[in-house]
Amino acid sequence: MQDRRVLRGESLLFLTDDQLLQGIELMFFAYRGFTSDPDKILDNHTYGRAHHRAIHFVHRQPGTTVNNLLDILGVTKQSLNRVLRQLVDDGLIESRVGERDRRERHLYLTQAGVALESELSATQRKRMREAYKAAGPDAVQGFRTVMEHIMDPEMRRHVNSPKRD
Amino acid sequence: MQDRRVLRGESLLFLTDDQLLQGIELMFFAYRGFTSDPDKILDNHTYGRAHHRAIHFVHRQPGTTVNNLLDILGVTKQSLNRVLRQLVDDGLIESRVGERDRRERHLYLTQAGVALESELSATQRKRMREAYKAAGPDAVQGFRTVMEHIMDPEMRRHVNSPKRD
DNA sequence: CAATTTATGTCAGTCTTGTTGACTTTCCAA
DNA sequence: TTGGAAAGTCAACAAGACTGACATAAATTG
Numbered sequence: 001m002q003d004r005r006v007l008r009g010e011s012l013l014f015l016t017d018d019q020l021l022q023g024i025e026l027m028f029f030a031y032r033g034f035t036s037d038p039d040k041i042l043d044n045h046t047y048g049r050a051h052h053r054a055i056h057f058v059h060r061q062p063g064t065t066v067n068n069l070l071d072i073l074g075v076t077k078q079s080l081n082r083v084l085r086q087l088v089d090d091g092l093i094e095s096r097v098g099e100r101d102r103r104e105r106h107l108y109l110t111q112a113g114v115a116l117e118s119e120l121s122a123t124q125r126k127r128m129r130e131a132y133k134a135a136g137p138d139a140v141q142g143f144r145t146v147m148e149h150i151m152d153p154e155m156r157r158h159v160n161s162p163k164r165d
Numbered sequence: 166m167q168d169r170r171v172l173r174g175e176s177l178l179f180l181t182d183d184q185l186l187q188g189i190e191l192m193f194f195a196y197r198g199f200t201s202d203p204d205k206i207l208d209n210h211t212y213g214r215a216h217h218r219a220i221h222f223v224h225r226q227p228g229t230t231v232n233n234l235l236d237i238l239g240v241t242k243q244s245l246n247r248v249l250r251q252l253v254d255d256g257l258i259e260s261r262v263g264e265r266d267r268r269e270r271h272l273y274l275t276q277a278g279v280a281l282e283s284e285l286s287a288t289q290r291k292r293m294r295e296a297y298k299a300a301g302p303d304a305v306q307g308f309r310t311v312m313e314h315i316m317d318p319e320m321r322r323h324v325n326s327p328k329r330d
Numbered sequence: 331c332a333a334t335t336t337a338t339g340t341c342a343g344t345c346t347t348g349t350t351g352a353c354t355t356t357c358c359a360a
Numbered sequence: 361t362t363g364g365a366a367a368g369t370c371a372a373c374a375a376g377a378c379t380g381a382c383a384t385a386a387a388t389t390g
Contacts (some may be wrong), residue, residue, distance in 0.1 A: 018327035095329040131314035142307020149296035162183035
């Protein structure tokens with residue numbers, strides 16, 4: 001039983017289980033490499049990936065609320081709270097009571113927070129930059145397209161939208 | 166200070182920090198989606214991602230040794246051993262003493278192991294297949310190229326090499 | 331205005347999965 | 361043949377997820 005598109009000449013060989021298996025392994029190994037650089041830095045600060053994620057998204061959306069962060073990170077509030085408490089205590093994140101709604105806490109990086117974010121981000125941007133440069137713009141566009149389809153659709157809106165090329 | 170290539174007309178705008186930031190977030194969200202389906206299945210078996218990874222690579226390389234698996238997975242042998250012990254105890258993996266070198270253990274999936282592997286793999290292949298199908302073959306090629314450059318170079322040899330398209 | 335809902339924070343306990351350290355068995359080479 | 365290296369195992373600990381219960385304050389609703 002063959003796919004009709006194959007019969008019409010559109011090769012679907014990129015959809016064989018073998019190719020998909022490769023994709024699965026690419027995800028595994030690429031993600032490992034991707035997280036390895038920041039992990040080394042975080043070790044020196046007795047922080048973990050959870051702290052990095054919080055710092056990253058507070059940096060990208062200054063003033064974001066705890067609830068919004070929960071939505072983005074997909075962890076429990078207890079888990080996020082532990083991390084945020086440490087970062088606030090250590091003076092990397094500032095938590096301001098909301099003006100309009102005083103139940104909300106709006107989160108901002110302090111100067112020290114920005115410094116650590118830069119350090120962490122620099123290693124990851126370096127890795128991405130080198131990969132992008134080696135692969136070229138067309139490959140990067142393909143990468144984006146595939147990645148957006150791999151993620152859960154409702155998460156796409158959380159992805160940074162760069163100014164058009 | 167502008168890159169010479171920009172002056173020569175080759176747009177390097179896909180290398181702006183904004184674009185790289187997007188790449189970083191694509192990695193984060195795509196990986197989360199990618200692991201979410203198997204995670205649900207694993208919960209019912211009181212297993213975690215570590216078990217999935219072991220099962221995956223034993224399936225792909227039957228007879229692989231613990232040491233080889235350690236190299237692929239990048240964890241400590243103690244960490245891997247705990248996972249393997251459970252899987253062996255539960256009858257999903259068979260561990261055979263090496264014939265040439267009796268220090269080595271060669272790992273194989275049992276029938277039950279193959280069954281769980283299929284179940285886990287099916288959800289991930291489905292996700293990849295749909296993403297690949299939606300993105301098309303050229304995008305997939307770009308995806309591969311970028312992912313291979315993101316990972317640590319010495320890991321590339323561990324990625325499944327499908328038969329040519 | 332009272333009752334309910336929402337946003338956040340906290341305490342306690344569990345689980346997975348990583349770590350280090352110490353140990354056994356086996357192999358191999360001096 | 362013996363001593364070191366390699367492969368694997370056992371034990372204990374830590375980080376960071378999780379659930380569940382509860383607390384507080386502020387906003388919203390009937």
